[in-house]
Amino acid sequence: MFCALPGTHSNGCDYIKTAIEKGAKAILLSTNVDFPETEGCVYIYNDNPRYVFSLMAALFYPKHPKHQIAITGTNGKTSTADFVRQLWILKHYNSATIGTLGVISNTNYHYTGPVLTTPDPITLHQILTNLVKHDIQYVALEASSHGLDQYRLDGLTLEAGGFTNLTRDHLDYHHDLQHYLEAKLRLFKHILPIGGIAAVNADMDQDVLKQIKQTIQERQQKLRLVGEQGEFLKLISVTPLPEGQKLEIKIMTGEQISVTLPLLGRYQVDNILLAIALIAKDTIDVKNLISLLPQLKGVRGRMEQAAILPNGAAIYVDYAHTPDALAHLLQSLRPHTHHKLYIIFGAGGDRDAGKRPLMAQEAQKYADHVIITDDNPRNENPELVRKQVKVGAPDALEIAGREEAIAQTIKKLQKDDILVVAGKGHEQGQIIGTTVYPFDDVTIIQKYASRL
Template sequence: MRLSQLFALCGTSQSLTDDPDILAVTADSRRAGPGTLFFALRGAKQDGSAFIPQAISQGAAAVIVDQETARPDSAVPVIVRPDAKHLLACMASALAGPQPSCIAAITGTNGKSSTADFLRQLWILQGNRAASLGTLGLISDTDVPAPPSLTTPDPVSLSQTLAALARNGVEHVALEASSHGLEQHRLDGVTLTAAGFSNLTRDHLDYHLTLEAYRAAKLRLFDEVLPTGGIAAVNADMDSETFSALQDIAARRSLKLRSVGRNGTTLRLIEARPTPSGQILRLALHGEELPEISLSLPGRFQADNVMLAAAMCWQDDADTRQVVALLPRLTGVHGRCERAVALPNGAAAYVDYAHTPDALDCVLSSLRPHTTGRLVVVFGAGGDRDRGKRPLMGAVAARMADLAIVTDDNPRTEEPSSIRSEILAACPDALEIADRRSAIAAGLEALQPGDILVVAGKGHEQGQIVGTEILPFDDRLVIRELAGVA
């Protein structure tokens, strides 16, 4: 495809002295080759313009940069475009081929993975071929290879994966949209039919610096990525500033706003009554109360995730009740409030991905009604990430748990003891056990009849990042081994 055609497909034009044939696009100079359009982008750690000579030497047909830079002495055109990240996503999509016809993206601090998986399950229960893509990887019944393990993959990998799913007959896909991915325009080449917003609490301030910048990145999904007239499903119980901004965007862009939660108007949660195996929900649909729904998922926040998934599922309002009727058939998501073991004395141990103050609060408060005894939590905080949330997580554990054990999460290149000390500053009565396996063992040994143990922070992860090395570690498997049920 000619470079001029790619610009036209992205809805823009560019004056060109040369119009080469483009076979592929990339922002990785190592992948540049004959017929490649190389995007030299500024990143957090490196400036792509430094790799222009390498890309050209490997046969790149043209280069797009996002800032004025020293032009190499070459016949290859070097084009300056401030919207280079947007163009990379759009051109990658154009070259990859048609995408599934129904794609929904979910953003929010917490709940993205569960909501995406619940939406995938609902589509399958309706008889559709469906997939989900995000933190848990690519989940589908096809042999399409998974893209790199990021919550939101790079735009080239993302477009290629979506096109491959479409070629394999998958027409429904639920995507997780991270704040990083949205700010870096990774989803700009995806044609969405719906978008969801679960909540917004403190996270990723090591990258965004302020909560306002973090919010703005999330809102891009609705203000710029979701097409005019698309479905916008939101949790009405989120902070008022974010919800108000979403209402304004929906009104201005004629989005079909569907709100859920205790304050929702589309699906309103009247009551969530815990049971030994899950919860009973009383819901109102557009103000009309529905028959009680039995949900085999513990945790109040799971009700929010399920309602958000349902609100993104139906296209025609006539299908609303049919979608809601499928909710009792949903199953739990790996690493999300997942029961790892039930002990003979009635105690149980759960694993959860909670690694923010709000997520930790949610999982502890949600499981409290399910215990007749004490609530025990084992948790830590990730290294090389937002340090400000560490004492906040400690404060949550001190307030919500009967026994807190602070251990290592993924310390990465930070000194683990320093991470733990920042948490312990807000929960001085907690036990400190550095080794995660030993901490989990201590939590299990402390369980009395009716108690619940929550091992938080890593959820589905199968490795622990210490320094730059990933060591095998799966919280669920460790719990089962220590409990003698592996």
């Protein structure tokens, strides 16, 4: 079968003839396509071929892990999914995550295919079948707005869905925030079944939260609100510590629990509370999960400590690449900064250009020193991208090459300074034009830190 799906830059219908020449016996295509049919080939017309394609993939690969959850939101999907996986492992369940970091599990399953936040349906269901073959029955998936909008997750049997937050991103694709929200709401409207667990960060924009709650109510799903405004898990206080942060949490019974988290970053707390709400079976399980928090480890490229210099200055790497994510990142590091706070960041080419100056505004608001450099320029002129970023922070220092920016800034760091290199996180390459050049922020940082 050849699935002739409409794409952003090309249309699958343009390749039907080639597919038939190569042996395709059935073609799935959109109802509104007028295509000359070939004898000996079956044509399946549907108003929503992407949706049908996903259901077909789910039927073709029928073995799925019994326990599946999915997380959507602008920021925090990767961390929340990873914390879910870690908590499951601490409860002695084989588990996996599928998302921005690829496929991660505690078994010998090694996925070597393309890495997308939400894979295409065929790849996704192949992965799920392979997880079952490796005795993994617990999986947490990242549900990107693109993946939801393109029906890649339809056909899954979810137990729970999570919503981290909604702030500006991907408007080059969705055009405005309402369409962006509508894409993410598909997780609850169409994929998470009636009666499923819907865990939501209660501290997000209240108008957005209202729409999410309305959708969940209409679907008769079990709403679990977490955060400072939470009801299922209410965050009473966060106290920054040199080694992490102390949390006071009130659970749904009214009982208050203290626990120390060995991770920096206030936003990590939001992700962890959401992770608990997604998988907790009952009150006893909530307490058990909270007791496991001191054993959690940081997620690759998320507030990852890359180096401590001889003078005590600390350097972190983070994936933050939206205005909101940069603000939360810097606000989280501020309580741990005893001198100056530096940030190096850029903006990706061929992506939402409107957020570029907004990112710089947030950086300037919360950091003492702002250095604008290249991210993944892709097919745009790097100089023009930096110029658009700098509109939001005219006084920022501009250093073109990302490695050069890191090298120069490390030399300036004084005792008790903190530097965060933001935007690329776990990524192992830098995309210039259509070429991916090897580049890892952590490796580059350690290279120059070792020379001091």
